[in-house]
Amino acid sequence: KAGVTQTPRYLIKTRGQQVTLSCSPISGHRSVSWYQQTPGQGLQFLFEYFSETQRNKGNFPGRFSGRQFSNSRSEMNVSTLELGDSALYLCASTFSGQSYGYTFGSGTRLTVV
Amino acid sequence: GQQVMQIPQYQHVQEGEDFTTYCNSSTTLSNIQWYKQRPGGHPVFLIQLVKSGEVKKQKRLTFQFGEAKKNSSLHITATQTTDVGTYFCAGPYNQGGKLIFGQGTELSVKP
Numbered sequence: 001k002a003g004v005t006q007t008p009r010y011l012i013k014t015r016g017q018q019v020t021l022s023c024s025p026i027s028g029h030r031s032v033s034w035y036q037q038t039p040g041q042g043l044q045f046l047f048e049y050f051s052e053t054q055r056n057k058g059n060f061p062g063r064f065s066g067r068q069f070s071n072s073r074s075e076m077n078v079s080t081l082e083l084g085d086s087a088l089y090l091c092a093s094t095f096s097g098q099s100y101g102y103t104f105g106s107g108t109r110l111t112v113v
Numbered sequence: 114g115q116q117v118m119q120i121p122q123y124q125h126v127q128e129g130e131d132f133t134t135y136c137n138s139s140t141t142l143s144n145i146q147w148y149k150q151r152p153g154g155h156p157v158f159l160i161q162l163v164k165s166g167e168v169k170k171q172k173r174l175t176f177q178f179g180e181a182k183k184n185s186s187l188h189i190t191a192t193q194t195t196d197v198g199t200y201f202c203a204g205p206y207n208q209g210g211k212l213i214f215g216q217g218t219e220l221s222v223k224p
Contacts (some may be wrong), residue, residue, distance in 0.1 A: 033211075042201075042214060042215075042216045042217055043201065043214040055211075056206070056211035090155060090156070092156075092212075100161075101161055102156075102203075102212060104157070104158075106154075107155050
């Protein structure tokens with residue numbers, strides 16, 4: 001079966017711009033989580049969506065937002081980009097929650113210049 | 114808030130040596146999961162432990178869940194160069210879908 005698909009794979013943006021990242025989960029998976037990965041901070045939880053509702057949110061500023069569509073596909077948006085937002089953004093899907101192993105996508109490498 | 118601490122941060126071993134990484138949670142966990150991320154790759158799910166004192170094996174990898182369900186370990190016997198990568202433990206934050214990851218242990222193996 002197809003894995004978790006994230007687009008785009010690479011992105012270069014300028015400070016102040018906004019960006020939208022996309023994630024298509026494994027078919028049948030209803031929970032989609034987003035993580036930010038940086039060398040110094042590891043995997044930081046951004047938010048989790050389940051059945052189009054944000055069920056959990058991490059400690060990130062309001063510039064980071066997301067949504068989930070009826071087909072479980074998810075998007076995350078970062079507005080007013082800062083240099084510190086440069087990171088690998090990973091999406092993970094699972095059937096319904098953290099009682100099941102997560103399947104990660106290959107990530108989107110965002111560079112803010 | 115809940116934290117998942119993992120040690121060591123780095124481990125360099127000679128091929129054939131054993132390797133162990135430890136994970137500790139500030140709270141009791143309903144389950145603990147382990148992931149491996151190869152250099153340049155993304156985390157890949159290895160295993161989930163649910164029961165107190167549970168031990169599971171995958172070939173040369175042995176995973177343990179502590180009796181109090183607050184700590185876990187991953188032991189690799191006779192490391193190989195294919196074991197290179199970062200190993201993460203992760204535990205659920207609440208009944209929802211928030212999974213908290215440890216900082217990871219980066220394993221390098223010298224042939």
